[in-house]
Amino acid sequence: MDKARIKKIKETLVKKRPLVIDKLSKEDKEQVFEFCEKYKSFLDQSKTEREAARQIIDAAKQKGFVDIDTALAGKTKNIKKVYKIFQGRCVALAILGKKLSQRGANIIASHIDSPRLDLKQNPVYEDLSLGLMKTHYYGGIRKYHWLAMPLALHGTIIKSNNERIDITIGEHPGDPVFTITDLLPHLAGKIQSNKNISEVFEGEKLNLIVGSIPLGDDEKDRFKLGVLNCLFDQYGITEEDFVSAEIEAVPSEKARDVGFDRSLIGAYGQDDRVCAFTSLEAFLDSEPSEKTIMALFFDKEEIGSEGSSGAKSNFLEDFMSDLLLISGEDTGNRSLRKALIHSSCLSADVNAAMDPDFKDVHEAMNAAKLGFGICITKFTGVGGKSGASDASSEFVGKIRQIFNHHHIVWQTGELGKIDQGGGGTVAKFLAKFGMNVLDCGPALLSMHSPFEISSKADVYMTYLGYKAFYKNND
Numbered sequence: 001m002d003k004a005r006i007k008k009i010k011e012t013l014v015k016k017r018p019l020v021i022d023k024l025s026k027e028d029k030e031q032v033f034e035f036c037e038k039y040k041s042f043l044d045q046s047k048t049e050r051e052a053a054r055q056i057i058d059a060a061k062q063k064g065f066v067d068i069d070t071a072l073a074g075k076t077k078n079i080k081k082v083y084k085i086f087q088g089r090c091v092a093l094a095i096l097g098k099k100l101s102q103r104g105a106n107i108i109a110s111h112i113d114s115p116r117l118d119l120k121q122n123p124v125y126e127d128l129s130l131g132l133m134k135t136h137y138y139g140g141i142r143k144y145h146w147l148a149m150p151l152a153l154h155g156t157i158i159k160s161n162n163e164r165i166d167i168t169i170g171e172h173p174g175d176p177v178f179t180i181t182d183l184l185p186h187l188a189g190k191i192q193s194n195k196n197i198s199e200v201f202e203g204e205k206l207n208l209i210v211g212s213i214p215l216g217d218d219e220k221d222r223f224k225l226g227v228l229n230c231l232f233d234q235y236g237i238t239e240e241d242f243v244s245a246e247i248e249a250v251p252s253e254k255a256r257d258v259g260f261d262r263s264l265i266g267a268y269g270q271d272d273r274v275c276a277f278t279s280l281e282a283f284l285d286s287e288p289s290e291k292t293i294m295a296l297f298f299d300k301e302e303i304g305s306e307g308s309s310g311a312k313s314n315f316l317e318d319f320m321s322d323l324l325l326i327s328g329e330d331t332g333n334r335s336l337r338k339a340l341i342h343s344s345c346l347s348a349d350v351n352a353a354m355d356p357d358f359k360d361v362h363e364a365m366n367a368a369k370l371g372f373g374i375c376i377t378k379f380t381g382v383g384g385k386s387g388a389s390d391a392s393s394e395f396v397g398k399i400r401q402i403f404n405h406h407h408i409v410w411q412t413g414e415l416g417k418i419d420q421g422g423g424g425t426v427a428k429f430l431a432k433f434g435m436n437v438l439d440c441g442p443a444l445l446s447m448h449s450p451f452e453i454s455s456k457a458d459v460y461m462t463y464l465g466y467k468a469f470y471k472n473n474d
């Protein structure tokens with residue numbers, strides 16, 4: 001066979017793995033950078049699930065979306081653009097199309113919670129003339145990531161008189177920050193050398209330094225008292241108020257460009273606010289059409305989608321039933337089940353990009369790489385796909401066609417080698433309704449660290465991919 005023929009065969013048969021940046025025009029590249037400026041500011045404003053929920057609702061309201069509960073209470077009809085927020089931590093948006101119970105909706109579901117350190121319910125104490133606060137970590141963290149770095153406190157406190165106080169301390173240039181100490185290397189050898197990493201870094205030792213000026217000169221616990229006095233002076237809160245508070249310690253650093261060419265973004269909370277932001281933008285840029293489209297933003301994914309604001313809850317069924325009601329369709333149980341079963345869903349979550357320093361944990365042929373576009377993950381789970389949601393070949397085929405048709409640069413990715421570990425997303429909690437679900441989002445380096453890395457080109461391609469999915473009217 002001649003060389004030209006072999007070349008032709010190769011071009012036809014071998015799967016291509018294009019780098020996004022090679023496929024972009026000069027104008028496209030400018031758009032990528034512009035889009036990511038907006039993304040960075042979303043990250044800076046959304047360091048907790050409640051803050052992300054507020055950003056999402058504000059953006060939707062600006063585009064004319066109305067609260068579905070208010071609309072239903074006022075018996076308002078002919079509304080196409082609605083939102084629902086639940087417990088301030090979980091959001092759904094919809095643009096209504098036609099025949100929801102027969103056709104279902106195109107749904108993109110992400111999560112807006114991220115790993116962090118929560119303050120305990122009795123946090124304040126003193127030791128060695130320092131005021132300290134106890135934390136309880138949330139989600140999968142590597143504990144040593146959180147030592148010797150500036151941390152901010154974000155949260156909500158409900159006082160005994162039911163007054164609600166929202167705090168953000170440590171984000172503005174003049175604000176104080178908080179920190180967890182680390183052991184100096186000079187003295188770490190003997191204590192740490194014979195222990196494994198989980199023994200060296202204990203959850204109970206992630207305590208924040210919050211002050212060092214005592215109140216009075218011979219009071220008992222006068223350093224703790226000094227801290228409580230500051231808290232009362234500045235925020236009007238008492239020690240008991242922490243019982244009804246959700247306060248999260250998060251990295252105080254803002255989202256930054258990474259690299260001489262500024263092609264990457266380094267920031268806290270990109271898992272999974274990168275998918276929340278790109279799906280929000282894709283959703284708000286979509287026009288009303290025949291098929292209903294929805295964007296879901298769940299809480300509690302990082303701890304197994306538990307609780308009333310996580311994907312295991314009845315939030316989606318409740319919202320879907322409201323949508324049937326507002327569009328004048330039958331709201332019986334059968335119609336609700338059909339609306340859910342006929343829906344198609346992208347479970348929008350990140351995958352792990354192959355790391356040049358930790359290649360061994362990945363299987364290179366099936367690992368995602370930074371810069372190669374939105375990543376399709378057919379199944380998640382651990383070992384022999386345990387706990388997985390495994391998308392059907394028909395649905396993967398459909399998404400592949402949509403992406404190819406719209407020139408979306410995409411790749412596939414498995415989360416690590418088979419016996420290495422694994423993970424899950426909200427996919428299986430949506431798949432239980434019978435709808436087609438596929439995991440789909442960008443890959444990150446340093447996932448679950450306080451400074452996760454994304455590729456700007458991937459972020460933009462994720463936005464375009466989600467937009468193409470929403471456009472599909474089948």
Ligand SMILES: [Zn+2]
Nearest residue numbers: 271272349350
């Ligand atoms: Zn995630």
